[in-house]
Amino acid sequence: MDTKKKGFGLLAKQRAAGWAFLTPATLLIFIMSFYPMVQAFIMSLKTGSSANMQWGNPITYNYARMFQDKLFQRSIGNTFLYLIIEVPIMLIFAVLLAQLLNEKHLRFKGIFRTCVFLPCATSLVSYALIFKSLFATQGLINTVLVQLGIFSENYNFLGTPASAKAVIIIALIWRWTGYNMVFYLAGLQNIEYSVYEAAKIDGATGWKTFWYVTVPLLKPVIVMTFIMSINGTLQLFDESVNLTKGGPANTTITMSHYIYNNSFDGVANFGYACAMSFVVFIMVAILAAINMKVGDTRD
Amino acid sequence: MKRKVVSVLLAGAMVASLTACGGSGSSASATTAATGSDAAATTAGDSAATTAGDSAATQTADVASEDEHTLSVYAWDKNFNIPALQAAEADYKKNVDPDFKLNIIEQSQSSDVETAITTAASAGDFSTLPDIVLFQDHYIQNFVANYPDAWKDLSAADIDWSDFGAEKLSYSTINDVHYGVPVDNGTVIFAYRTDLLEQAGYSIKDVTGITWDKWIEIGSDVYDKTGKYLLSMDGDGNDLPYMMLQAEGKSQFDENGDPVLTGEDVKAVVDVIVRAQQANALYLANDWSDYTDQTIVGDMVAGVMNGNWIIPTIEQVAENSGKWEITTMPTLKGGEGYASNGGSSLYVTANCKNVDLANDFLAKTFGAGSTETYDEALTKGGVITCSTKAGSSEVYNQGVEYFNNQPIYSTIVEYGTHVPVVKQSDYHYTAREQLAAAIQNILGGADIDSSLKDAQDQLMFAMGK
Numbered sequence: 001m002d003t004k005k006k007g008f009g010l011l012a013k014q015r016a017a018g019w020a021f022l023t024p025a026t027l028l029i030f031i032m033s034f035y036p037m038v039q040a041f042i043m044s045l046k047t048g049s050s051a052n053m054q055w056g057n058p059i060t061y062n063y064a065r066m067f068q069d070k071l072f073q074r075s076i077g078n079t080f081l082y083l084i085i086e087v088p089i090m091l092i093f094a095v096l097l098a099q100l101l102n103e104k105h106l107r108f109k110g111i112f113r114t115c116v117f118l119p120c121a122t123s124l125v126s127y128a129l130i131f132k133s134l135f136a137t138q139g140l141i142n143t144v145l146v147q148l149g150i151f152s153e154n155y156n157f158l159g160t161p162a163s164a165k166a167v168i169i170i171a172l173i174w175r176w177t178g179y180n181m182v183f184y185l186a187g188l189q190n191i192e193y194s195v196y197e198a199a200k201i202d203g204a205t206g207w208k209t210f211w212y213v214t215v216p217l218l219k220p221v222i223v224m225t226f227i228m229s230i231n232g233t234l235q236l237f238d239e240s241v242n243l244t245k246g247g248p249a250n251t252t253i254t255m256s257h258y259i260y261n262n263s264f265d266g267v268a269n270f271g272y273a274c275a276m277s278f279v280v281f282i283m284v285a286i287l288a289a290i291n292m293k294v295g296d297t298r299d
Numbered sequence: 300m301k302r303k304v305v306s307v308l309l310a311g312a313m314v315a316s317l318t319a320c321g322g323s324g325s326s327a328s329a330t331t332a333a334t335g336s337d338a339a340a341t342t343a344g345d346s347a348a349t350t351a352g353d354s355a356a357t358q359t360a361d362v363a364s365e366d367e368h369t370l371s372v373y374a375w376d377k378n379f380n381i382p383a384l385q386a387a388e389a390d391y392k393k394n395v396d397p398d399f400k401l402n403i404i405e406q407s408q409s410s411d412v413e414t415a416i417t418t419a420a421s422a423g424d425f426s427t428l429p430d431i432v433l434f435q436d437h438y439i440q441n442f443v444a445n446y447p448d449a450w451k452d453l454s455a456a457d458i459d460w461s462d463f464g465a466e467k468l469s470y471s472t473i474n475d476v477h478y479g480v481p482v483d484n485g486t487v488i489f490a491y492r493t494d495l496l497e498q499a500g501y502s503i504k505d506v507t508g509i510t511w512d513k514w515i516e517i518g519s520d521v522y523d524k525t526g527k528y529l530l531s532m533d534g535d536g537n538d539l540p541y542m543m544l545q546a547e548g549k550s551q552f553d554e555n556g557d558p559v560l561t562g563e564d565v566k567a568v569v570d571v572i573v574r575a576q577q578a579n580a581l582y583l584a585n586d587w588s589d590y591t592d593q594t595i596v597g598d599m600v601a602g603v604m605n606g607n608w609i610i611p612t613i614e615q616v617a618e619n620s621g622k623w624e625i626t627t628m629p630t631l632k633g634g635e636g637y638a639s640n641g642g643s644s645l646y647v648t649a650n651c652k653n654v655d656l657a658n659d660f661l662a663k664t665f666g667a668g669s670t671e672t673y674d675e676a677l678t679k680g681g682v683i684t685c686s687t688k689a690g691s692s693e694v695y696n697q698g699v700e701y702f703n704n705q706p707i708y709s710t711i712v713e714y715g716t717h718v719p720v721v722k723q724s725d726y727h728y729t730a731r732e733q734l735a736a737a738i739q740n741i742l743g744g745a746d747i748d749s750s751l752k753d754a755q756d757q758l759m760f761a762m763g764k
Contacts, residue, residue, distance in 0.1 A: 049445035159585045247535040249736035266728040267441050268417050
């Protein structure tokens with residue numbers, strides 16, 4: 001009886017310690033993240049100039065407005081185009097690179113890993129500006145292609161809608177592949193070497209080992225990188241702003257960029273910007289939920 | 300051990316995605332914060348303004364001056380408008396108040412000033428603003444319409460407004476109330492390389508007072524003979540349509556402030572731009588930095604047309620000194636065209652505690668056409684005045700070596716008096732962007748009428764009409 005009581009006391013103490021450790025972070029998340037979200041939702045129901053906002057009439061005015069906004073619809077289209085093309089290419093690259101760099105007998109592994117991860121350490125703005133100058137009409141890529149005789153004259157990469165989108169996708173792949181690779185590397189370290197040995201004994205080829213052993217064991221990491229990439233791509237901002245400024249003629253603008261333009265460019269329309277932010281938020285939530293369901297191994 | 304590493308990584312990633320989620324939901328500014336961009340200053344200003352709005356206003360530092368001899372001001376260019384403000388400070392100190400001090404708070408770019416105003420006014424807390432702000436003229440219509448409480452009008456200031464060009468004042472005068480004191484002049488010049496014109500068989504007289512059609516012919520000729528474009532512009536911001544319309548006495552808006560992008564005037568101007576580009580008379584760069592760095596500094600052009608603040612950019616190519624001359628713009632039907640693009644003014648904010656001092660300072664320096672202020676502003680910062688009185692000084696009438704000893708400064712002040720007043724709108728920049736997008740679409744092969752209709756619809760949509 002006595003001992004049982006003591007046990008409860010210890011448990012309660014431990015619980016209290018747990019709560020004490022959790023409280024600061026929880027409070028911060030509430031103040032910095034959840035409270036602004038609620039405020040943003042309230043603001044998304046209002047219209048008018050930011051100094052003098054009125055409730056929308058009807059209350060869903062800003063949300064209804066989106067259905068008529070061709071530019072917002074185009075920005076959704078652009079963002080999803082980046083998402084659909086960029087994320088799979090990037091993740092496949094990342095898995096393959098991780099597999100290569102996880103090779104036991106590879107020399108100078110550290111140097112290679114650093115090289116692949118390094119783009120991730122560059123600032124988003126500076127790398128976007130470097131890509132911009134590389135792909136400028138008088139830039140390095142053009143000079144090289146013209147000198148090699150592949151192009152007859154300088155091509156305006158960033159001034160043509162299709163190539164401007166391609167440049168953004170290339171830039172994204174360059175910037176984020178290494179980042180995802182690090183997660184896969186960490187995941188691969190966690191797979192026991194004996195599993196591979198067993199596969200070898202059973203006569204599995206390299207490809208089969210990769211597909212039937214590595215990928216299933218990496219599944220949780222793959223799901224997580226997918227969610228993060230989807231999330232990141234839906235919020236794409238820097239590349240659109242710094243590489244192309246959304247141009248030419250708004251053909252490369254992303255959702256976040258358009259939201260920013262609505263709040264800080266020209267006449268501020270914070271209510272509408274908040275409403276659009278909420279739609280983006282819901283999209284992220286839905287896509288993440290689907291991803292978690294698909295990646296769920298429990299039956 | 301390895302398991303631990305993985306779990307730490309996973310936990311970290313979860314936190315990262317969580318906060319990112321919150322970011323997308325919270326607001327546009329939070330999104331920019333999450334992605335960390337050049338908007339860092341914006342976000343900082345925004346969060347400061349938000350805290351101030353939600354809790355006690357005392358939390359944020361008050362940047363307005365308490366001292367009765369001191370004023371604070373936001374400006375952004377230490378090679379341009381900051382020397383002008385320093386000149387005014389020295390002028391006022393010497394002639395009026397020996398204890399006077401002007402606290403110039405430097406911002407990294409003009410849009411930082413505009414964003415600071417938007418955020419302060421949105422939060423309804425002006426304490427983050429200095430006594431006086433300097434910003435681009437096109438913004439004041441929008442700012443007075445949306446944030447009427449943010450400004451102190453200048454009716455108490457003793458300023459002779461007739462000394463300034465009517466067009467310049469048309470921005471900062473709203474319902475006959477003056478809000479701003481003009482600093483620099485945005486009068487448009489068309490500068491030509493006379494040596495290149497000569498090579499193609501033309502002189503500066505041949506390009507003055509002509510029609511745009513004739514100009515395209517000459518431009519095409521100059522390109523064939525010298526390989527240089529007669530004009531370049533930034534394709535995504537595109538200052539051209541606005542300037543060309545103003546030279547015709549027209550605007551992107553009609554008398555009621557409704558957009559007229561599908562109207563005949565806009566169509567005629569867009570048509571000229573498209574034909575000029577196709578005839579290699581005009582080169583449209585992708586953006587502003589390409590426009591200045593590649594086309595002008597990179598010596599791709601035989602002509603530059605823009606607000607006269609473009610002159611320092613032209614002068615960066617030292618070896619072309621003496622080869623340039625300036626003149627007026629072509630027009631649709633022929634005759635000399637005058638327009639204005641850019642330029643800024645000083646505005647007194649609601650946070651100013653010492654309005655009398657601010658009014659007196661502005662009235663006795665920039666507002667009085669003080670030669671001491673403006674001559675120094677011109678020599679130290681290249682700021683050209685809008686004041687007719689200051690523009691007639693000796694310094695203004697000197698020839699400028701880079702421009703073949705033409706007295707360009709007094710010429711520009713003189714041009715400024717001819718600029719027609721056109722309808723202004725708080726949706727100026729939105730209209731300009733939509734028109735630029737339409738031009739890019741047309742150059743990409745789209746139909747002119749439907750592209751302009753799209754631009755008009757998009758603009759009407761943004762205006763909530």
